[in-house]
Amino acid sequence: MSTPRYAALDGEIVRWDKATVHASTHALHYGTGVFEGIRAYYAPGEDELYVWELDAHLERLVRNMSVLDLREGPSKDRMWDLTLKLLRANGFREDTYIRPLVFLGEGTIRVRPQTQRTRWVLLTVPLGSYLGKKVISCMVSSWTRVSNTMIPPAAKISGAYVNSLLAAMEASRAGYDEAIFLTKDGTVSEGSVENLFIVRRKKLFTPSVSEDILEGITRANVMEIARDMGLAVEE
Numbered sequence: 001m002s003t004p005r006y007a008a009l010d011g012e013i014v015r016w017d018k019a020t021v022h023a024s025t026h027a028l029h030y031g032t033g034v035f036e037g038i039r040a041y042y043a044p045g046e047d048e049l050y051v052w053e054l055d056a057h058l059e060r061l062v063r064n065m066s067v068l069d070l071r072e073g074p075s076k077d078r079m080w081d082l083t084l085k086l087l088r089a090n091g092f093r094e095d096t097y098i099r100p101l102v103f104l105g106e107g108t109i110r111v112r113p114q115t116q117r118t119r120w121v122l123l124t125v126p127l128g129s130y131l132g133k134k135v136i137s138c139m140v141s142s143w144t145r146v147s148n149t150m151i152p153p154a155a156k157i158s159g160a161y162v163n164s165l166l167a168a169m170e171a172s173r174a175g176y177d178e179a180i181f182l183t184k185d186g187t188v189s190e191g192s193v194e195n196l197f198i199v200r201r202k203k204l205f206t207p208s209v210s211e212d213i214l215e216g217i218t219r220a221n222v223m224e225i226a227r228d229m230g231l232a233v234e235e
Contacts, residue, residue, distance in 0.1 A: 006089045008082050008122035011074065013089055019121060026104035026116045031159015033103030034064040040087065040096040040124075049087060049096060054080060056217045058100070060156075065102055065118075067155040072118040073102040079122065086124050097127035103158065130193070136177035138191070141167040145181035145189040145212045153214050164192040183212050195219040199231070208235035 007019035027033040036058070040051040058076045065073040074082075079100055087096065100122050107116035143166050146153060151160040167179035171192070180196065181189040190196055190213045198205045204226040209215050223233050 002090075002092055002094065002126050004090050004123070004125055006086060007124075008086050010119055010121075011078065011082065013082070013086060019123070021119070022106035024106045024109065025119075026107060026113060027158060029109065030104075030111060031157065031162070032068055032113070033101050033158040034061060034068060034070065034156055035099060035101040035158060036061045036156065038083075038098035038100070039127075040098060042092070042094050042096070044093075047093065049092065051083070051087075051098070053217050053221070054083065054098075058083075060217070061100055061102065064155045064157075067152060068104070068157065069113075070102050070104070070118045074120050079120075082122055083124075086122055090124050092124070092126055094126050095128050097125050099123040099125070101158070131177055133177070137175075138178045138180050139171050139174055139176040141170055141179040141181055141192075143167045143170065143179075143181070144184050147184055148212050153212055154209075156214065168192040181212075187211055189213055195222075197222060202230070203232040203234055205234050 004016045006013050007016050008014065009019045021028070038051065038054060038057045040049045042049050058079050061079070062073070062076050083098060083100070087098075100120065102118060102120040104113055104116040105119040108114050143163065146160055146163045151157055153160065167181060171177065171179035179192045181191070183189050188196065188207050189211045190207060195213060195216045195218070196207060204223065206219065206223070207213055226233050
């Protein structure tokens with residue numbers, strides 16, 4: 001696995017070890033950031049990286065900035081251009097993960113932002129299969145999925161992912177690869193970092209958006225592909 005040489009901070013490509021922030025950064029204390037997780041897949045025969053749904057991910061990120069009132073965040077076009085420049089600068093010839101993060105920077109320690117400015121970072125790191133295997137073991141977590149009336153899961157807010165962290169840690173300690181969340185009403189929601197699907201009798205089932213899930217971009221792709229294959233899709 002290659003080591004990244006460069007990252008991007010506030011719109012500028014910098015050395016990996018220079019992509020740092022101050023200890024008073026608001027997002028460090030309160031999780032006040034929004035992010036995306038984007039995959040790029042390497043095709044050895046063509047020596048090319050193909051980024052999966054970059055436009056859709058960046059559009060969602062720009063929308064989600066408004067949830068935390070990140071008014072001075074970057075535009076979609078600016079992030080698009082910088083993503084491609086950073087991928088070229090790092091020159092990975094393997095599957096890669098792209099992480100744009102827009103967050104509240106340094107300032108006062110109060111919960112309510114006052115003097116903080118909006119900052120953003122862009123990372124690209126080599127990453128193959130997320131869990132490292134095709135068949136995994138799962139457990140139903142004792143932790144309940146954060147409700148949409150608490151923190152909107154569709155917004156991919158940094159601080160909300162402590163919920164996922166707790167479930168993943170519980171599963172690991174119990175000897176499982178992954179956790180499955182239930183909602184506060186006891187219905188199936190999603191995994192700690194992925195949407196869920198079941199195929200049964202030529203029908204694809206997946207929890208609906210009302211079950212406190214991330215309305216995933218890849219989820220929409222899977223549902224479209226299933227319909228193209230002749231499967232009925234039920235949420």
